[in-house]
Amino acid sequence: MPAGEFTLIAELRDALGQGRSGDGTLIGIGDDAAVLDCGGRSLVACTDTLVAGRHFFADVNAADLAWKALAVNLSDLAAMGAEPRWTLLNLALPAGLATAAWRADFVRGWQALASASAVRLVGGDTVASDGPLTVTVTALGLLSGPALQRDAAQPGDDIYVTGTLGDAALALERAFAARRGEENPPLAGADWLEQRRLRPTPRLAFARAAQRLRALCAQDVSDGFLADLGHILRASRVGARIDAECLPLSPPVAEWVAEDGERLSRTALTGGDDYELILCAPPSLAGELQDAARRTATPLCRVGRILPPAAGVRLFWQGEERPLPTQWGHEHAL
Template sequence: MANEEFALIAQLQKDLGHVGKGVRLGIGDDAAWLDTEGRTLVSSMDTLVAGRHFFADVHPADLGWKALAVNLSDLAAMGAIPRWCLLSLALPPLAEGYGQWVQDFAAGWLALAERADVALVGGDTVATDGPLTLSITALGVVEQGVMRRDAASVGDLIWVTGTLGDAAAALDRAFVSRGLPGWALNCSETCAQALENRRLRPQPRLDFARAAVAAGVTCALDCSDGFLADLGHILQASGLRARVDLEHLPLSSALRECIDSDLQRLLRWPLTGGDDYELIFCAPPSLTGTLMALATNCALPITAVGEVLPADPHAAEDVDLYWQGQSLSLPMNRGHQHVF
């Protein structure tokens, strides 16, 4: 394996090891040498395992994009500027060798890395008898403060970028197509493909997040485990409650075709489904005009879906959920489980 591993590293260096901003020494030595230029460093790390976080038959280009995207989304949630990544690959044997797989993976990774201006500066590779596993560490810098999940305040509006539920609906479709338990989609092939694209190629909201921090937003996180579960993280960390109006959750036209006023599907996909990688953020009403202007500049829709409420020690739940003015019970399953 040693020679094959060296060849793999050399190919990754060739395909992805381009020098980026602040890189004094990148791939090729025992460690990277990076210059933060006097800014504060923000870091995040995710591990993705075949059969748990993605299907083993995913195209490597889609995997390359998504593996980077989910980490950049964490940086976006903090309002950070992405700079560098470290990648660890545990690869099972491939009958045809690693060459084409790495080339395709690199193409997907690079398509997003160039857009986000982030450089791969190091990592590790290892052969394994287990499932394909990727670990990515993302490093970014901030020019001022960061957004945090414990910074919500009473009276803040609860906002969501983009739309919710597309990836969860597409995942259900993928389950059903593989003979696994899931909810069938009743929509056109065009809409189904649009949902699948959102599942495989999420868009980290980096530009809007940086602008939001500069505008004074202090509370956010990325929506990866499902809106209700991730909002719960904010409320728990901030010691507060919230009201959410379900009819305000933003839906794509493709998902609207699948839901067709079915409340149970609305609860399943936009409310509790995962893998959206949109931002949930809280901000005082006084920032509404500024935020709407920023969203227009970024060509990104944002939607206010609820309000942060004072803590209530007697309340059984931390979210009051309403549908067209009527109170609803919260779903038993409040978030997405990354198990295939």
């Protein structure tokens, strides 16, 4: 993304994200979602925009697109520990796109995840556009008790990751190769990887369980593990040690990385679109968190430890320190 747009976000936050005290904003811009006081349970609100050709292939199946547009927002709610409730959907549609088949697919893909997550569509806007298909979803959830926040990691906390990392990144690499006409090497589980890319599963149940256990710090992995861990470290003003051999890899990614260890960096460390959670919690919660993970059928791995700020980020492989990748991630790319 050009520098002007990053600058714009910072300018908007600085100029428009400030309010009077007592306006009910518990958490404003700068976390996965805002937390707002409505007098009852706290409201959690987030929004994401996906643009054809940038965040998804323009020829994507509408069912997969609908699922993903909803999933990336539910993942932000999960990262706050919220219970998802309502959504709004804005579509800017190129002429001729919304055929009966496309519409049926879109509804089907949305419904599949919305039913499973018990969220209801309560509003939106559909407009015609001369540009690429642009999908904006806003998700609203409720929260009892404190949110999982980026800025709550403490030295000594364990760092956990749900699920497996790098699946979407490897699937995307193969999808790009196929589109360039290259033949991908055979890989067991390639179809499963592609599903991981197309239909990420927000970790809602585990996140809510962790929030109820008073774990305080989480962030979802959308820009890459190191990039999103970096958000936690900056916000919490702490350092971290990562034991790279503990990073959870699916069998296809593990097989692919085994051929060339450098590939770990492109997938698990910096690949985007995982929509897993990074959770930081004190060792005293370890047993209860693993119980919650089992109860919610969520793979959960301890991958490192939060350190004092002076430590920065230190990457280890079987006890030996390794250099960090120069680039830590990317903005939700296609």
